[in-house]
Amino acid sequence: MEDGTVLDVRNFSVNFGILPAVRDVSFTLRPGETLALVGESGSGKSVTSLGILKLTPPVPFCRIEGQALLRTRKGAVVDLVQASAEEMRGLRGREAAMIFQEPMTSLNPVHPVGAQVGEALRFHQGLSKRAALAQAAELLDLVGIPDARRRLGAFPHELSGGMRQRVMIALALACEPVLLIADEPTTALDVTIQAQILELLQRLQQKTRMAVLFITHNLGVVAEIADRVMVMYAGRVVEQAPVRRLFHAPLMPYTRGLLRSVPRPDFSGAEQPPLEAIPGSVPDPLAPPPGCSFSPRCGHFSPGLCDSVAPPLTHAEPGHLVRCARWADVAGAA
Amino acid sequence: MSGYVVRRLGQSLVLLLMVSMIGFAILHLAPGGPLSQFAAGGDMTQEDLDRIAKELGLDRPLPVQYVEWLWRMLQGDWGRSYRDQQPVLQIIGSHIGATLELMLTSTLVAMMIGAWVGILGAIRRYSIFDSLATIGAMVALSIPTFWFGLVVIYVFSVGLEWLPAGNRYTIGDESLLDRLHHLIGPCMVLALVSTAVWSRYMRSSMLDVINQDYIRTARSKGLPERRILLNHAVRNALLPMITITGLHLPALLSGALVTETVFTWPGMGRLFLDSISYRDYPVVMGILVFTSVMVLAGSLIADLLYSVADPRMGAPG
Numbered sequence: 001m002e003d004g005t006v007l008d009v010r011n012f013s014v015n016f017g018i019l020p021a022v023r024d025v026s027f028t029l030r031p032g033e034t035l036a037l038v039g040e041s042g043s044g045k046s047v048t049s050l051g052i053l054k055l056t057p058p059v060p061f062c063r064i065e066g067q068a069l070l071r072t073r074k075g076a077v078v079d080l081v082q083a084s085a086e087e088m089r090g091l092r093g094r095e096a097a098m099i100f101q102e103p104m105t106s107l108n109p110v111h112p113v114g115a116q117v118g119e120a121l122r123f124h125q126g127l128s129k130r131a132a133l134a135q136a137a138e139l140l141d142l143v144g145i146p147d148a149r150r151r152l153g154a155f156p157h158e159l160s161g162g163m164r165q166r167v168m169i170a171l172a173l174a175c176e177p178v179l180l181i182a183d184e185p186t187t188a189l190d191v192t193i194q195a196q197i198l199e200l201l202q203r204l205q206q207k208t209r210m211a212v213l214f215i216t217h218n219l220g221v222v223a224e225i226a227d228r229v230m231v232m233y234a235g236r237v238v239e240q241a242p243v244r245r246l247f248h249a250p251l252m253p254y255t256r257g258l259l260r261s262v263p264r265p266d267f268s269g270a271e272q273p274p275l276e277a278i279p280g281s282v283p284d285p286l287a288p289p290p291g292c293s294f295s296p297r298c299g300h301f302s303p304g305l306c307d308s309v310a311p312p313l314t315h316a317e318p319g320h321l322v323r324c325a326r327w328a329d330v331a332g333a334a
Numbered sequence: 335m336s337g338y339v340v341r342r343l344g345q346s347l348v349l350l351l352m353v354s355m356i357g358f359a360i361l362h363l364a365p366g367g368p369l370s371q372f373a374a375g376g377d378m379t380q381e382d383l384d385r386i387a388k389e390l391g392l393d394r395p396l397p398v399q400y401v402e403w404l405w406r407m408l409q410g411d412w413g414r415s416y417r418d419q420q421p422v423l424q425i426i427g428s429h430i431g432a433t434l435e436l437m438l439t440s441t442l443v444a445m446m447i448g449a450w451v452g453i454l455g456a457i458r459r460y461s462i463f464d465s466l467a468t469i470g471a472m473v474a475l476s477i478p479t480f481w482f483g484l485v486v487i488y489v490f491s492v493g494l495e496w497l498p499a500g501n502r503y504t505i506g507d508e509s510l511l512d513r514l515h516h517l518i519g520p521c522m523v524l525a526l527v528s529t530a531v532w533s534r535y536m537r538s539s540m541l542d543v544i545n546q547d548y549i550r551t552a553r554s555k556g557l558p559e560r561r562i563l564l565n566h567a568v569r570n571a572l573l574p575m576i577t578i579t580g581l582h583l584p585a586l587l588s589g590a591l592v593t594e595t596v597f598t599w600p601g602m603g604r605l606f607l608d609s610i611s612y613r614d615y616p617v618v619m620g621i622l623v624f625t626s627v628m629v630l631a632g633s634l635i636a637d638l639l640y641s642v643a644d645p646r647m648g649a650p651g
Contacts (some may be wrong), residue, residue, distance in 0.1 A: 055553055057545075085559075093556035100554075105547040108566050109646055110573075120555040155645040171555065 001069045001077050006031055006178050006211040007052075012066035012081075014044075014051040016059060019285055021047040023235045024066070029179065029211040036226035036243070037215045038258070042282050044235040045215045049181045052080060052213075053096055054088055070096060073178055093120040097172035101184040103164035107156040113167045114140070114152025120174045139170040143200060162193035169200065176208055183215045198225055219262050223247060228319075231255050234283055234293040237313060241320040251322040251331055254278070254294045292325065300326050339638070346630040350623065357622045358400050361615060368392065368416050368613040390416070403619065412623075413616030415609075422620035426602065430624075432502055433601035437590055439517060440525035441579070447525075448532025449575070453568060455533065456540035467533060474530035479589050483523045483596035490519060500598035520597040524589050528582065535578050539571040546570070573644050580636025584629050 001008045007029040014022040022044040029035055039045045050056045052068045068080040072095045083091065092098075100106040108116060117139055118132030127135065133152055140148035143166040156164055165185060172180060182201065186194040202225060205212055216222060222229055222243065229246045231239040231254065239252040247264075250256045257278040264272060280297040283289055289296050295306040302325070311325040324330065368390065369383050387393045391402065406413065412422035451471075455464040491499035497519045498504070503512050543549065544567050552566045591603030598604065602621055609617040641647040 053554065055550055089556045089558065091556065092554055098554040100547060100551065102547055106551045108548040108552070108570070110569055110644065111566075119552075119557065123555070123557055123561075157646045168551075171551070 001071065002028065004030055006071050007213070008067070008069040009052065010067040010069070012048065012051065012068055013064070014047050014056060015061075015063045015065070017061040020235055021285070022051060025232075025237050026066075027230055027237070027240065029213060031178070031211055032205065032209040033227050034205065034212040034214055034225055036222040036229045037213060037232060038217060038219065038222055038229060039232035040217060040282060042285075043232040045217075045232050046183055048232070049098070049183045049213060049215050053092055053098055053181065054080065054083075055092075055098065070179060090124075093172075093177070094124040094175045095177055096179040096181065097175070097177040098181045098183065099165070099168050099172050099185045101187050103161050103168055103188060106168055107164055107171075109156055112153045112155055113159070114154075117167060117171045117174060120171065124175050135174070136170070139174055140167065142204070143167070143170045143173075144196075145170075161189055162196065165189060165193075165197055166200070169197075169204070173204060173208070173210075177210060179211050179213070180205075181213045181215070184217070185214075186221060187216070187218070194221070201225070219259065231258070234288065235285065236293065236323065237321070238294065238323045239321065240313075241317075245317075245320055249331070251316050251320070251327045252294075252324050253298045253300050253330055256330070257297075257299075292323075300324075300330050302326060339634075342634050342637070346634065349630060350626055353626045354404070354619065354623055355400065358403065358619060359396070361618060362396055362399075364613075366613055368615060370613065403616075407623070412620045415617050416614045417609075417612055417617075422616050425605065425617055426620055426624055429600060429602045429605045432599060433590055433594070433603060435502075436517070436520055436524060436593070436599060436601060437586055440521045441528060441586065443521060443525040444528030444532050445579075448529040449536050449572075451529070451533040452536025453540050453563070453571070455537040456544065456571075457563065459541065464537075467537075471530040471534050474526050477526065479523060479527065479592045480596055482526060483520070483593055486519050486523055487596070500596075502600055520593045520599050523596070524586070524593045527589060528586060531578070531582060531585075532575070535575060536571065539574050540567060543567045543571045573640065576636050576640045576643060580633040583632040587625055587629065 005028045007027075009028070010026050012022065012025040013020065025044075025048055027035060037045045037048065047056060051064050054064065056062050056064070064081055066081060070078050070080055070091065072078060072091070078087065078091065080088070080091070080096075107113065114133050114136045118127070118129075118136035121127045121132040121135050122129065137149045137152055140151060145151055145163060145166050151159075156167070159167065165188075168185075180201075185201070186197050189197060198221065201212070204210075212225075214221075214225060226243045229239075229241060229243050230237055231246075231252065233254050239246065239250065239255045241250075246255065247259065250259055257276070260273065260276045261278060263275065267273070278297055283293055283296065289307065291305075291307040291309055292298070292311055295301050298306065301307075305325050309325070311323050313321050313323045314327070316322045316327055316331070369387060369392070384393070391399060403413070412426075414421055415425055451467045455467045458464055486497075487499045490497040498516050499519075500516075502516055504516075544563075549562060549566055552562045557566075587603075590601065591606060593599065594601045594603035595607055602625070606618065606621045608614075609621065
């Protein structure tokens with residue numbers, strides 16, 4: 001594992017029985033860096049994030065393969081894929097934490113939020129109940145909950161969605177993890193609240209230098225917070241690039257389609273090109289098309305090439321990976 | 335909160351009135367009657383019977399009898415037994431202890447065993463244990479209580495001679511140990527159905543809870559599995575059980591009636607059955623009202639407990 005990386009994921013795959021949900025994903029994350037993982041529903045981005053911490057639903061036949069090397073605070077390197085349940089228990093919350101999409105259902109309805117935030121501290125740092133609560137009050141204050149000390153005894157249903165997501169963030173960051181996985185943390189929130197939460201996450205990241213893996217389908221959010229972007233389609237990474245490069249010179253036709261399907265945050269009204277939808281829908285994971293999995297929907301489809309061999313992930317530029325047999329032509333056509 | 339309680343109490347009173355009316359009507363519609371006891375003896379003339387009927391007030395129209403019973407009842411006079419002239423309330427009072435003892439212990443046993451069987455079944459879903467528990471619950475629910483009672487007596491009392499075949503204690507020996515010894519058989523029989531009910535509801539409630547997002551959150555914190563299950567999952571899964579227990583109360587009472595009869599347990603169930611066969615109207619009506627109050631109070635208490643246990647409920651209004 002390269003020096004200066006927090007997370008090194010190599011050839012990571014998740015299968016549910018015969019159903020391949022995530023195939024051969026590789027990426028690295030450095031301290032203080034934010035990698036956005038983008039894709040449609042069913043592209044495998046959530047399963048990737050859950051799979052790294054082995055929080056995928058406990059169904060039989062769920063198989064995780066490859067490597068996910070995590071460098072802990074003390075410098076030890078652990079392969080999360082091989083780690084035992086007991087080792088994972090020690091790493092979750094302490095070294096790697098997670099925020100989820102639904103702040104409404106992600107907090108336990110019958111426990112006060114203070115106890116839920118302080119719980120990880122009690123188990124990882126051996127704090128007493130009282131000390132954990134005092135720490136929880138500081139954390140709630142840190143994530144911008146007004147009158148934090150008084151809110152310790154509040155139940156989740158007494159808080160708004162934005163406040164609950166702040167509680168979730170406080171809960172995840174309680175032990176100052178080196179890695180934060182945020183699975184669509186703003187999707188369920190109002191736009192104004194979204195901006196506040198993103199700002200909060202960025203502020204905390206600057207403070208703690210944690211690495212963030214940010215899962216989203218919102219390209220506006222990506223432009224806002226990401227250093228690098230990874231696009232997933234049908235369980236595979238199809239393009240990976242620094243954020244500016246991905247927005248300005250996307251190579252994979254799928255990425256280009258994605259960018260054309262939403263208003264561009266970097267264009268003003270007059271320059272805004274008309275929106276276009278990507279025709280067709282995501283392939284059936286049990287009966288994928290031959291060759292490139294995006295080929296049936298692709299405007300650059302070339303018979304005999306795209307439907308015969310699945311293209312490998314190739315370096316188009318240093319730091320810019322693309323999975324397309326025709327990326328050079330696509331780049332030229334633009 | 336208090337408004338809700340007052341409203342519920344009002345509804346309960348209306349229900350009680352209807353139950354007593356229907357009970358009264360059915361009782362008097364049944365063939366026979368208190369006088370058939372005397373008539374069966376054969377040494378009473380028709381004049382004697384008429385005189386007794388007049389004394390007991392049985393010669394008047396039914397609605398008049400009901401209103402008079404109700405009026406006295408509201409003043410605290412539950413009447414006297416036809417059999418031994420004892421006040422009804424006193425008779426109920428001397429039998430209620432045995433019934434409560436039996437119901438409470440069997441409910442406790444059912445909760446303990448049923449909850450754990452349900453929790454383990456949910457955690458190890460589709461395991462051998464889960465399959466056996468599922469089959470076991472189906473069998474337990476299908477077995478008639480009176481038959482299971484007879485089997486217990488036949489096996490443990492007649493065959494193995496481990497347990498007494500009936501009664502609450504040995505005459506002359508009222509030690510706690512002796513009482514517990516007598517309690518095992520009927521408690522086992524009465525708890526059987528409740529245990530099956532509890533284990534099934536607990537299993538499905540638990541399955542519902544362990545797939546919730548907040549359990550995943552608890553896992554993402556790196557908590558020990560035991561704490562995730564007990565502190566996060568079971569705590570939530572127990573909430574619906576409060577309601578289930580309240581709803582199960584009538585079934586428990588009717589189960590107690592059969593169990594007490596099989597084990598000659600000196601409780602309300604047996605008293606009820608005996609009183610019916612003697613056409614002892616005041617006692618039957620007294621027990622009917624008393625158990626109705628118990629059931630209605632039980633469901634009200636269950637509702638109130640639920641709002642205490644679930645912070646989301648606040649004050650039901």
